Amino acid sequence: MHDFSDKIVLITGAARGIGKAIAERFAQANATVLILDLNREAIDHTVSELQGAGHQAFGYEANVTDARAIEELFTAVVKEHGKIDVLINNAGITRDNLMLRMKEEDWDLVLNINLKGAFICTQKVFKHMMKARVGSIINISSVIGLMGNAGQANYAASKGGMIAFTKSCAKEFAGRNIRVNAVAPGFIETEMTATLSDEIRAEYAKVIPLNKMGSPQDVAKLCMFLASDESEYITGQTIAVDGGLTMQ
Amino acid sequence: MDIEAKVKQIVMDKLGVEEAQIVPAANFIEDLRADSLDTVELVMAFEDEFGLTIPDEDQDRLRTVGQAIDYLKEKLG
Numbered sequence: 057m058h059d060f061s062d063k064i065v066l067i068t069g070a071a072r073g074i075g076k077a078i079a080e081r082f083a084q085a086n087a088t089v090l091i092l093d094l095n096r097e098a099i100d101h102t103v104s105e106l107q108g109a110g111h112q113a114f115g116y117e118a119n120v121t122d123a124r125a126i127e128e129l130f131t132a133v134v135k136e137h138g139k140i141d142v143l144i145n146n147a148g149i150t151r152d153n154l155m156l157r158m159k160e161e162d163w164d165l166v167l168n169i170n171l172k173g174a175f176i177c178t179q180k181v182f183k184h185m186m187k188a189r190v191g192s193i194i195n196i197s198s199v200i201g202l203m204g205n206a207g208q209a210n211y212a213a214s215k216g217g218m219i220a221f222t223k224s225c226a227k228e229f230a231g232r233n234i235r236v237n238a239v240a241p242g243f244i245e246t247e248m249t250a251t252l253s254d255e256i257r258a259e260y261a262k263v264i265p266l267n268k269m270g271s272p273q274d275v276a277k278l279c280m281f282l283a284s285d286e287s288e289y290i291t292g293q294t295i296a297v298d299g300g301l302t303m304q
Numbered sequence: 305m306d307i308e309a310k311v312k313q314i315v316m317d318k319l320g321v322e323e324a325q326i327v328p329a330a331n332f333i334e335d336l337r338a339d340s341l342d343t344v345e346l347v348m349a350f351e352d353e354f355g356l357t358i359p360d361e362d363q364d365r366l367r368t369v370g371q372a373i374d375y376l377k378e379k380l381g
Contacts, residue, residue: 186345231341 242298328370
C-alpha cells in the first residue's frame, strides 16, 4: 500500500458508502483524512470509527453547493492542517425517473450537488493547491456518465459533465503540477444497491465480464493510485472500475 | 517596505524573473512571460499582501508592473 503520512486528503460525501470506503483506505495508509458530509450523525459515526482504529480523521458538516461555506471551510482547514494534498469530489445523489416524469427540481438538485458541487470544491481547493504547486483532484463519476441509463437522465448528465469538467481542469491546472482525473465506478455493492433482489443482481452480473459486482474498496484502491506519485504522469483521464462493463 | 518594492518582490517570486527585468513598462504577459493563470495568481498575491480586493473588471488595469504599482497606490492612498 502507498504511504500517505503527512498528506491531507479531503473527501466529500465521505460519511457513508463509497466515500467512506475511500476515507478508510487513505486512513489506513496513514493519511490525515478530512470527511465532509451533510449528515452530522453519519460524520460523527465514521470519524469516531476511524479515530477508534488509531487513524487521523476529522469531520466537517458542509454543503458542497454552498460556495461561501466551502471557501471558508477550506481556508480554515488549510490554516489548521497547513495544506490540502488531495481532493476527492465524491458527494452525489440520485433522483431517478423516466424523462416524461422527471421533475425540474429533480434535475436541478442532481446537477447542483453532483456537478456544481464538484465545480465549487475544485475551484476553492485550487487556490490553495496552486500556491503549493502540487495536488491531485479526483472526481467520482460513474459508468452511467459514459453509457447513459434509462431513468437516470439527470444523473447521467451530471456524471458525464464531470468527465468533461475533469478534462478542462486537467488542462488548466497542468502548468501548476496539479493533476485531475475521474473515476467511473460500475455496479458497486453499497447501501444503495444492498436492497436489490438476488434476481436483479444475477442480471447485472451477466453483463459484467468479471461476472460480479464491485466493492467500494475497488474504487478506493484506484483513488489511492490516482492520488499517489505512482500516477504522476496521468491527468485528464477517466478510469472505469466496472469489471469490464464499459471496456473500449 | 514601500508598495513598489513589495510589488517587485511578488513579481520576482511568482514569475521567477530577475529584478532587472522588472521595470515599470514591463508587461506581465508579453515581457515577463506570465500565462493567464500567472496573472490571476499575481492579483491574488497583491490582494493578500496589501489586504484589499481587486475586482475582476479592474484586472485589465494591471497589465504592466507600472500599472500595478499605480493601481495599488491609488487604492491604498
